[in-house]
Amino acid sequence: MSDNRIKVNADPDHLLDRIKCFALDMDGTIYLGEQWIDGARDFLNRVEETGRKYVFMTNNSSKSADVYFDKLERMGLKIRPEQLITSGHATVDFLKKNFPGKKVFLLGNPMLTAEFEKMGIPLDDEHPDLVITAFDTSLDYKKMCKVCDFVREGLPYIATHPDFNCPTETGFIPDAGSIHAFIEASTKRRPDKVIGKPNREIVEYTLKMTHCTEKETAMVGDRLYTDIAAGVNNGLTGIFVLSGEAQLKDLPDSDVKPHLIFDSVKQMIPCL
Template identity: 70%
Template structure:
């Protein structure tokens, strides 16, 4: 979402028209975001303010949703220490996850926009103990209208420098877990689905490496100069989603 259809609360030129054209041609679309600092309600409210109403059960997937599903399937009944903000904590608990501050079975790192140093130290202590360590997504930066702010990938590097550990599993894009979860929600087949995004190592890779089409737009983090050194080669490249409209 960030960097592909909007920046902060400003639509990228042509993005609303692109979404409308998808529906006019009988296709479906779903927003799939790695940003785990916000829950579904935050995104639905934001899009409503921006003039777009969606069905959150079928048109919005976050790395938080996919991580809840992953934890319930792989660590049923386990107590989770979540390095995340209040909105994500509420979403985890609503999704049936038991959160634990002192004696967890599993630790989960998310894009926490509210942490302090004491919380970071506590998280590192749990990681050093060798508890299973799950990350909601790998993004290094989150785009804004004024540039970028550090995202969870930057935190993982920090924690690794202190503890010697990276996450055992990362659920969000480009990994299979969030793609399988999304396709299941949509009832879609990978060969009939395209992932459109502004990041090679998350958005485009999640398509190319999982049997979907990967479409790269230059309206966010990555640019053409990043392609020669990337192991991800998109199927198609556009300046923005606006350029896709005539091809639908």
């Protein structure tokens, strides 16, 4: 579909009629910092009023699920555990299916380390069977050397997500993709598998958690190369909102073309 044929704030083909679950990016789609995007709460209410469901989906593996639960509760929304999909949780699911019982060297901060241990993943900093790299906000030179040693040895090398930068209220900070870049510079290896958006693994985990099919699920987000790509490349309906990072001017140069475009989730309400 050519991007110049997509009408903003409209669903002329009634694609939303078949949607039973909305997988929602968070920052830039539902809120900015600690502030709800205008109409976001009304949108969430409308989704539930029409008998549909929603889940939040984030690539950020530097924060535990409890951080998101607490933040949303401070903002007046209480969600159930199954309504939060993180790249960390999707990575644990992938490990349990593909590397059951294997010992993991985890390049991650204490919050993610605690989650992996709580979810039954055996961690080993000395004699691991494979390497997992995440958005490690506690990264230091000793860790950098150790992860490169294990990757250079040829151990299976899996990453939670691909984002190069993480947006903050004061600008961007290096994210997991930047960590992959320094590992590649030292070892000449890229991750064997990346779990988070836009990749299939986090989509499969989401479908398992929501009990919905691809055709029944919409991926809503403000980033073309992660959120929208996760949708359109995996059989979901990709809905691009202009309330965050990317804008209409970015579409002509993008290989990813959304199915629908809205100024924000507020404009989706009349179509539900």
